[in-house]
Amino acid sequence: MAIQFNEHHFNDNVEKNVHNDFMRGAVASAQDHLYTKRLDAVEELGDWEQWRNHAQEIRQHVLEHLDYYLHELAINVEKAGGHVYFAHDANEANAYIRDVVRQKNAKKIVKSKSMVTEEISLNDALEAEGCQVLETDLGEYILQLEGDKPSHIVAPSLHKNKDQIKEVFVEKLGYDEQNTSEAGELARYVREILRDEFLAADVGVTGCNFAVADSGSICLVTNEGNAGLVTTIPKTHIAVMGMERLVPSMEELEVLVTMLTRSAVGQKLSSYVNIVTGPKHAQEVDGPEDFHVVVLDNGRSSILGGDFEEVLQCIRCGACVNTCPVYRHIGGHSYNSIYSGPIGAVLTPLLAGYDDYKELPYASSLCGACTEVCPVKIPLHELLLKHRQVIVEEEGRAPVSESAMMKLFEFGASRSPLYRFGTKVAAKAIKPFAKDDMISKGPGPLKTWTNVRDFPAPKEQRLRDWFETRDKGGNV
Amino acid sequence: MEQTQFLSTIAARLQRTANTTERPIKNWQHRPNAQHDARMTNDDLLTTFKEQCTRIHTDVVEATRGTLQQEVAQVIKNYGGPVSVWDDARFETYGLTPLLMQTLPQHDIAVYTWSNEKSREQNFAEANISRVGLVFSEYALAESGTVVLYSAEGAGKAVGLLPHAFVAIIPKSSLLLRMTQLSQLFRQRVEAGELLPHAIDYVSGPSNSADIEMKLVVGVHGPVEATYIVLTDC
Numbered sequence: 285m286a287i288q289f290n291e292h293h294f295n296d297n298v299e300k301n302v303h304n305d306f307m308r309g310a311v312a313s314a315q316d317h318l319y320t321k322r323l324d325a326v327e328e329l330g331d332w333e334q335w336r337n338h339a340q341e342i343r344q345h346v347l348e349h350l351d352y353y354l355h356e357l358a359i360n361v362e363k364a365g366g367h368v369y370f371a372h373d374a375n376e377a378n379a380y381i382r383d384v385v386r387q388k389n390a391k392k393i394v395k396s397k398s399m400v401t402e403e404i405s406l407n408d409a410l411e412a413e414g415c416q417v418l419e420t421d422l423g424e425y426i427l428q429l430e431g432d433k434p435s436h437i438v439a440p441s442l443h444k445n446k447d448q449i450k451e452v453f454v455e456k457l458g459y460d461e462q463n464t465s466e467a468g469e470l471a472r473y474v475r476e477i478l479r480d481e482f483l484a485a486d487v488g489v490t491g492c493n494f495a496v497a498d499s500g501s502i503c504l505v506t507n508e509g510n511a512g513l514v515t516t517i518p519k520t521h522i523a524v525m526g527m528e529r530l531v532p533s534m535e536e537l538e539v540l541v542t543m544l545t546r547s548a549v550g551q552k553l554s555s556y557v558n559i560v561t562g563p564k565h566a567q568e569v570d571g572p573e574d575f576h577v578v579v580l581d582n583g584r585s586s587i588l589g590g591d592f593e594e595v596l597q598c599i600r601c602g603a604c605v606n607t608c609p610v611y612r613h614i615g616g617h618s619y620n621s622i623y624s625g626p627i628g629a630v631l632t633p634l635l636a637g638y639d640d641y642k643e644l645p646y647a648s649s650l651c652g653a654c655t656e657v658c659p660v661k662i663p664l665h666e667l668l669l670k671h672r673q674v675i676v677e678e679e680g681r682a683p684v685s686e687s688a689m690m691k692l693f694e695f696g697a698s699r700s701p702l703y704r705f706g707t708k709v710a711a712k713a714i715k716p717f718a719k720d721d722m723i724s725k726g727p728g729p730l731k732t733w734t735n736v737r738d739f740p741a742p743k744e745q746r747l748r749d750w751f752e753t754r755d756k757g758g759n760v
Numbered sequence: 761m762e763q764t765q766f767l768s769t770i771a772a773r774l775q776r777t778a779n780t781t782e783r784p785i786k787n788w789q790h791r792p793n794a795q796h797d798a799r800m801t802n803d804d805l806l807t808t809f810k811e812q813c814t815r816i817h818t819d820v821v822e823a824t825r826g827t828l829q830q831e832v833a834q835v836i837k838n839y840g841g842p843v844s845v846w847d848d849a850r851f852e853t854y855g856l857t858p859l860l861m862q863t864l865p866q867h868d869i870a871v872y873t874w875s876n877e878k879s880r881e882q883n884f885a886e887a888n889i890s891r892v893g894l895v896f897s898e899y900a901l902a903e904s905g906t907v908v909l910y911s912a913e914g915a916g917k918a919v920g921l922l923p924h925a926f927v928a929i930i931p932k933s934s935l936l937l938r939m940t941q942l943s944q945l946f947r948q949r950v951e952a953g954e955l956l957p958h959a960i961d962y963v964s965g966p967s968n969s970a971d972i973e974m975k976l977v978v979g980v981h982g983p984v985e986a987t988y989i990v991l992t993d994c
Contacts, residue, residue: 314974334792341788348774349784351767358763364955370766422980423971439971446973467972471980478981479922483884499950501960509921509967509982515959516917517884527770532786533950538943539793549970552812553904553939556982557962564958567913569876569883571958581766589773 286374286405287636289433289620294643298618307435307443307615314442318606321550322657329546339543340661342536343597346528347588353497353530354579360500364562366575370527373582374404381406381489381522382413384576388520390415390486394478396504396511397421398491399437399600400526400580402622403635406489417489418481420510422471425478429456435616435624438548438602443615446470478510488514488572492525493599494540495577498533501561502577505544507554515560521572523560527579528588528596534559540599543659547601583635591670595630597660602627604654604664610647619644626654626664633671642681645671710742717741793940805902805935806990812905816965817978819987828991829859832929835987836892839925841869844890847876847914854929854991874916884918893923893983897930900988903938904964907988911959926966926983931994 290297301307326332346353358368371377385393393415395401407417407428419428423441427434430452434440441449446465453459459473490511492502502523504511515521531537537559545551564571587596605611605625616624621632621641629648633641645668654664676682682690696702717723718741726734733739764778771778800808813820823831836843843864851857860871872886887893895915897907907928911917920926936942939962946956967982978984 310973317974331792334790338788338790338792341790345784345786349779351770351774351778352780352782352784354770355763355767355778355780364958368763370763372766420981421971422969426971439974441971442974446975449972467975468977468979470972471969471977475980479888482981483888499946499956501956507967508969508980510980512917512921512961513981516921519880527766532784534943534946538939541939542793551904553901553906553962553964555816555964555967559956559960559962561956561958561960564911565913567876568911568916568958569874569878569880570916570918571911579766581769585769585773588770589775 287403287621287623287632288640289617292620294618294620294647297620298614301615301618302613304443304615306445308613310442310445311612311615314436314439315606315612318549322547322603322606323550325546325550325552328552329542335539335543336659336661339539339599339659340597342531342539343599343660346530346532347593347596350528350588353532354527356497357495357500357530357577357579360498361562361575361577362500364500364575366500366562366577368577368579371578371580371582374580377404377524377578377580377582378406378409380578381524382409384520384522384574385410385413385415385487388486388574390520392481392485393417393487393489394420394482394485394514394518395424395489396491396506396514397424397440398489398524399622400491400524401489402434404524404580404582406524418478418485420478420482420508420514421506422474422508425474426452429453433617434622436602436605437600437623437625437627438605443617482513482517485514485518487520487522488518489522489524490514492523492529492577493544494537495525495530496532496534496537496559497530499561501534501559503537503541504556504558504560505541505554506556506558507549507551509556511558512556515558515572516570519572520574520576521560521563522576522578524578524580527581527584544599544601547603547657547659587634591674592630592634592667594662595627595634595667597662598627598631599660600627601659603657603659607653607657609649609651609653614647619647626668627662630662630664630667630671638675638679638681642675642679645669645675707742707746707748711744714741800902800937802932802935805937806932806992808937809900809902809905809935809990812903813965813988816905817968817986818905818965821987821989822992823989824993825854825991828854828929828989829856831989832856832894832927833859833863835927835989836864836869836894839927839985840891841871842886842890843869843871843892843894844887844919844923845871845873845894846896846916846919847874848896850896850929854994874914874919876913883916884922887916887918887922890923892925892927893919893921894927894929895920897928897934897988899934899936899942900930900990901938901942901962902935906939906962906964908942909959909961909963910957911961912957917959917961920961920963921982924984926963926986927989928963928986929989929991931991933994
């Protein structure tokens with residue numbers, strides 16, 4: 285799976301998802317639940333704004349000195365006995381991982397949840413090698429069974445209900461139809477199946493929540509215990525990280541893990557925070573004998589140093605997704621990207637281009653709720669606005685009707701007699717379309733606007749008329 | 761791709777040449793975590809720890825060196841056997857060897873000790889059939905109900921992951937408020953040129969997931985249940 289799910293237009297995806305009542309209900313209740321839990325965790329920690337400021341300055345410092353810290357990371361991973369590979373793009377990353385898998389003659393690969401390996405379609409690349417690749421995060425496993433896509437960066441199977449999941453289990457795993465669709469029973473069933481898979485796996489693949497430059501460690505944050513098993517049982521561990529996901533030392537790691545778990549699910553700490561440094565030591569029995577870190581660029585360097593650099597501060601907590609009113613209504617799949625919600629609307633066009641994603645920056649009411657909750661203070665709604673500016677001014681991709689209307693407005697507004705005439709007749713000309721001073725079905729270029737919201741009908745009295753008559757006791 | 765070229769691309773975007781030699785100065789303007797270094801007594805920390813454990817589905821048992829053997833036996837009896845344990849000198853130090861080597865086997869509860877003389881597969885197979893995995897915590901974090909485990913020669917990571925129940929012994933003196941204090945220790949060790957353990961695992965209760973309809977399921981891939989035994993006089 286690359287970033288994109290399908291080739292449908294944004295509007296078609298939205299049209300499909302907006303009528304999915306279960307999904308909309310599930311998203312709304314998840315948002316409410318996670319929002320409240322996050323608020324409790326924020327309040328309990330205290331001094332949240334100071335924590336945000338500190339998290340932001342750490343992320344900005346790392347981006348500013350990314351070359352130094354990546355170099356330091358590479359030295360220390362190697363010092364600990366691991367290997368580091370720098371991959372310019374998905375192809376290079378996949379080719380390296382394929383080579384490691386070939387050398388090990390590995391057939392079974394277990395993975396813990398990782399957005400970056402979704403981004404590079406690693407599963408496809410390894411399956412093409414004849415490997416069996418198993419997602420072990422419960423949500424990802426459910427999606428993998430029927431080739432579905434993640435709809436949330438933290439809770440990927442949010443859009444599915446338990447009965448749908450049971451059906452998939454019956455069909456794909458031989459789950460007894462007489463068993464219930466209770467979440468606990470379904471989860472335990474998967475536990476049994478995957479336990480055997482873990483024990484038989486040759487290679488474990490993980491993402492990397494954060495790498496630590498001065499110790500050469502990588503940190504994995506999970507609740508299910510699967511990352512622990514993926515990094516304990518197979519003889520080879522390959523961690524794939526977006527090149528910006530690192531911190532100088534354990535001290536800064538603590539700050540970002542604190543922000544991540546509280547912002548994502550309102551936990552003080554998730555059930556497992558695994559810090560892995562190199563392969564197992566000589567006399568140890570378990571843990572990998574071979575440890576690889578793949579550092580991935582894949583478009584990130586072209587974001588660095590530009591107008592959108594702040595998006596690289598992201599720690600993938602999903603707090604912006606959990607607060608977004610647009611995501612609430614259209615759901616994750618409408619974004620047609622593994623990165624959904626406000627962060628997806630900013631990041632996806634940068635990584636995958638405007639050709640397929642020029643609508644995403646408009647999938648926002650610019651209410652700023654995302655910016656307010658972001659634990660690393662990414663000005664998300666401002667970046668969405670910036671995208672719109674780029675789309676219109678630099679890319680010249682504004683919708684044709686909008687361009688035509690703007691040109692018409694420019695022509696009229698820059699000629700005084702025409703402007704006076706236009707504003708005078710506007711109220712009369714538009715009157716047949718207005719009802720209760722609002723226009724719901726506008727003509728011509730106004731139609732694009734009124735397709736999604738009402739337009740206020742122009743008043744009979746213009747501002748200039750009112751101003752002129754104001755001192756004469758005119759209509760105020 | 762060559763590392764040098766990779767880093768040069770980054771430096772070019774930052775409008776300078778690549779810096780791999782001069783350590784950047786961290787000039788933090790905000791230090792919210794410094795204020796968290798509150799002077800809590802060990803008793804306060806234990807109260808906070810126990811309270812948090814009620815929220816993360818984890819039982820806490822208090823014991824002294826005198827009662828430890830009895831408390832461990834009770835916890836194991838509740839969960840049932842077999843038991844997997846680390847090959848760790850602390851079992852001897854805390855007087856648990858007779859329980860593990862004689863009493864439990866006499867009561868038909870098999871005890872498997874992790875061994876680097878046996879194969880990975882054999883060790884995994886034993887841990888996988890165990891009801892209880894018994895380990896020692898290096899540090900415990902009061903605020904989040906967390907125990908911190910280090911991988912080591914006799915300390916198989918799988919002992920804390922594969923068995924049905926996770927049981928950790930925690931000396932009360934190892935309680936810290938939160939990750940902040942421990943991270944400072946790790947940073948100092950790294951700065952002194954020390955190599956960290958291969959695995960440092962922060963474990964807060966049993967494994968869980970809310971991936972199905974956001975309903976919390978306790979016990980997913982790792983342990984289904986958890987008990988912490990706090991040694992109050994150590």
